[in-house]
Amino acid sequence: MKNGRTTIRDVAKDAEVSIAAVSKVLRKAGGISDPTRQRIEASIAKLNYRPLISARGMRGQTYNLGIVLSDIANPFFSEILVGIHAVLDNTPYQPLLGVTMGKAAREQALINAMVDRQVDGVILIAPHLGERSLSGLSRQMPIVTFGYHKPDADTFDTVNIEDVMGGEIAVDHLVAGGHRNIMMLSSIAEPEERPRELTGTYQREQGYHNAMKRAGLEQYARVVRARPDPDEIGRQVRTLLAGENRPTALFCWADFYAFHVLSIAKDLGMEIPRDLAVVGFDNTPSCRLKQNDLSSVDQSGAVLGERAAKALIERINGRKQAAHTLLLPRLAVRGSSQIEATEHDAAGT
Amino acid sequence: MKNGRTTIRDVAKDAEVSIAAVSKVLRKAGGISDPTRQRIEASIAKLNYRPLISARGMRGQTYNLGIVLSDIANPFFSEILVGIHAVLDNTPYQPLLGVTMGKAAREQALINAMVDRQVDGVILIAPHLGERSLSGLSRQMPIVTFGYHKPDADTFDTVNIEDVMGGEIAVDHLVAGGHRNIMMLSSIAEPEERPRELTGTYQREQGYHNAMKRAGLEQYARVVRARPDPDEIGRQVRTLLAGENRPTALFCWADFYAFHVLSIAKDLGMEIPRDLAVVGFDNTPSCRLKQNDLSSVDQSGAVLGERAAKALIERINGRKQAAHTLLLPRLAVRGSSQIEATEHDAAGT
DNA sequence: CTGAAAGCGCTTACAG
């Protein structure tokens, strides 16, 4: 009698039925006559009864879904969460968010914590785990990943955008603007279990190389990588912009990096896009601010989140084969890559 | 035998003791001889045993802590989470994040979900609930709030910064810079249960008024409020800057609003700080970017998060009287409010 | 359709 909380027994007594009958109504399990069901539903409402999750967990589902992400500060990830919430809002499922703060060890600890809490399934956003860990985990519970390019995975679902194409359209746009010396600013993480080839970042690099090759600009192709740390980004970009073969255009794997590029360029007295054209990735809301006015490859976080949540619920409801979703990116052109560009006339240029 | 998960019974068998003994070791409950304890600990490690949270929840603690926040995209809130994580990292407690997306109804639903999941306590970040709901909730479990100015609450703890002082030092700084027509851009939310007087936003408005009065500028004092929506902020600010008594300086209740002000000012061809000085609040990382270069009232999110987490754990461990923490803000001066200012020479001016 | 009973994996008095 925890805090005098209303239990299934109280409801059964009030509706004058067995607790088994109440349980069946709760789970919409059928095998209940209409009048009985209505009586039970009335008692549930009257007593404001909500089942205790621990007790359910001892036998059945917890209706908890684990959401694991590395960086809660990333606005793009927030949009994914919005999409996930939109799907979950009308379901009994409750998201349990876990943040790894970029530490791979915390990711494993967090997943263990979620297993211990018997989540019904988990969405991993840009996971750092390797394939073995992931497929091991997927034997225990349904899994959907985002930002993990493994379209042949057969024990878990993936949701991604075509990151290769994202890199390509960014570079194509810069090439069309007359740029030849186009460089890419990418990211690098600590050594980790996951093969780098599976990350969106790597795929974007591939897209960059593809487009440079196609444009006959292979000799200009150069990728610089920095850890997601303002100081290191600063060092790399300053070196880059002070160097001999200083680029006229820079494709950044994420808006976050691009904003730092804009900051450094401004600090160096450079004018954007005259002295340097910049294109980011994610099309986060800050891109629209005039002080940034950043062109960016758009991937709809909300749509991605919705797809991931739907896939997970399908899995929980019994789907056995893997489903792999691949969405297409589009480019939002703004002033950082096009003189006198606005979002409107950009298309006409 | 869920997935063949290792249970307390397996450990007991391996260590050749009773499950009660294992339980005592798990909870560090004492009443176990040293050799027995060591044998049990060895078995736990050997079998990689972790207790099932649901089963613990049926009798004792879940070691889950609820963290409820409105907006996961707010970088300041992310910093609070960093602080919370820092404290929790070396404890058995696991944070369960819930996001209300600014909807008061979701806040109540989320709290219910956490009650159903038997969290040992909850940290509410800028809650929308009224006092009755909060004190009712605090009878069920330990509660710590942030951004809820209720220093006389006796059933829950509060952690805050001195928001009134925050408003004052922002305005004092602008007054010292020669400004007289200083306005404030504040926020307004949908009607809600919580009295507005308890919010940091309101307290910042009070600080604004205090400082204006002290400087003899009462006749200039004017607060404009906008919902946290880019379009509405845009409308309000454009009206403001086009009006007769257009301000020479604007104090914004949050950096997010200030960034939009910078964007609009740029769009209107205004020069910052010559045509308009701007001061924000929170000192989020983007303030440092040169395209923003935004002066801002600093409240250390990480410290606030640590304090909140520590207070909650103290409560869980038995503290009965309320504890109220009040931290002091400081101003980070940058170019948006001071000509030729850098973070270094600002102090000398 | 309906309900009595077993049992999930722990914790907590309690007896030895």
Place this chain on the structure above:
DNA sequence: CTGAAAGCGCTTACAG
């Protein structure tokens, strides 16, 4: 110090 037993609030076969 040690362990047998009751019980937390549900779900799940199973019998009627």
